[in-house]
Amino acid sequence: ILKSPDSLDDCDVALILIDTSEGITDQDITVAGYAEKRGCGAIFLLNKWDLVDKSEKGQQAFMKELRQMAKFLSYAPAITISAKTGQRCHKIFDQVSKVYKEYCHRINTGTVNRIIEDAVYREEPSLHKGRRIKFFYAAQVATRPPTFVCFVNYPNAVHFSYKRYLLNQLREMIPLSLTPIKLYFREKSGKMDFSGNTKEMERIREKKKKITQKKMKQRKEQSRKKRERDKKGTQ
Numbered sequence: 001i002l003k004s005p006d007s008l009d010d011c012d013v014a015l016i017l018i019d020t021s022e023g024i025t026d027q028d029i030t031v032a033g034y035a036e037k038r039g040c041g042a043i044f045l046l047n048k049w050d051l052v053d054k055s056e057k058g059q060q061a062f063m064k065e066l067r068q069m070a071k072f073l074s075y076a077p078a079i080t081i082s083a084k085t086g087q088r089c090h091k092i093f094d095q096v097s098k099v100y101k102e103y104c105h106r107i108n109t110g111t112v113n114r115i116i117e118d119a120v121y122r123e124e125p126s127l128h129k130g131r132r133i134k135f136f137y138a139a140q141v142a143t144r145p146p147t148f149v150c151f152v153n154y155p156n157a158v159h160f161s162y163k164r165y166l167l168n169q170l171r172e173m174i175p176l177s178l179t180p181i182k183l184y185f186r187e188k189s190g191k192m193d194f195s196g197n198t199k200e201m202e203r204i205r206e207k208k209k210k211i212t213q214k215k216m217k218q219r220k221e222q223s224r225k226k227r228e229r230d231k232k233g234t235q
């Protein structure tokens with residue numbers, strides 16, 4: 001357990017091994033807490049499942065307790081295994097690659113904006129000192145884990161419950177269920193809106209401009225050559 005925080009530093013997907021014959025201990029939850037704090041992917045391995053009460057009720061009660069004690073890792077799947085019999089151990093690597101895939105997920109700016117714009121439209125944030133909190137645009141700024149930024153007029157005034165709402169919307173719409181995701185708010189004061197001035201739009205506009213310039217250049221070159229040819233013809 002002492003090595004856990006360090007080894008999590010360069011960890012993408014943490015496997016949290018729980019000895020179910022001992023029940024869920026505080027130490028298990030502490031380790032789970034490290035994984036959450038590091039923002040890595042996580043999977044619970046519930047070992048010695050062969051010794052757990054076989055009744056469905058007993059198994060459900062165990063899962064319920066785990067989810068209750070580790071609420072903060074609700075995105076972490078749990079696999080019940082037996083190291084002794086090998087039961088379901090083969091499922092571990094499948095699950096690791098699923099979690100890792102989501103952990104590295106990237107979506108385009110247009111989609112992020114549409115999700116946030118739609119969420120804000122359906123559920124407006126509450127006023128900040130009588131003023132509206134305006135959302136200008138949003139973007140994914142990192143992966144491992146997927147990290148998003150919303151540009152707003154009052155970044156510190158966005159209530160944590162509203163942040164949670166937006167995080168849930170991103171999770172649902174992208175969709176991402178197995179990885180932690182992060183969301184930050186940054187200040188943007190100038191006039192901008194979703195449809196007209198996203199980074200994506202700016203890139204497209206820039207590209208169009210370049211193409212137009214290139215075409216103009218080509219046309220000028222063509223007419224210059226034509227003039228030269230005409231000149232030669234008359235000589």
Ligand SMILES: Nc1nc2c(ncn2[C@@H]2O[C@H](COP(=O)(O)OP(=O)(O)OP(=O)(O)O)[C@@H](O)[C@H]2O)c(=O)[nH]1
Pocket residue numbers: 019047048049050051081082083084085
């Ligand atoms: N029934 C069962 N026994 C297991 C399983 N995995 C490990 N064991 C046994 O549990 C005993 C203790 O091993 P673990 O608890 O895995 O190892 P540990 O936590 O490093 O050691 P302890 O401090 O003794 O708990 C050994 O005799 C293992 O064979 C399992 O999935 N099912």
Ligand SMILES: [Mg+2]
Pocket residue numbers: 019
């Ligand atoms: Mg043990």
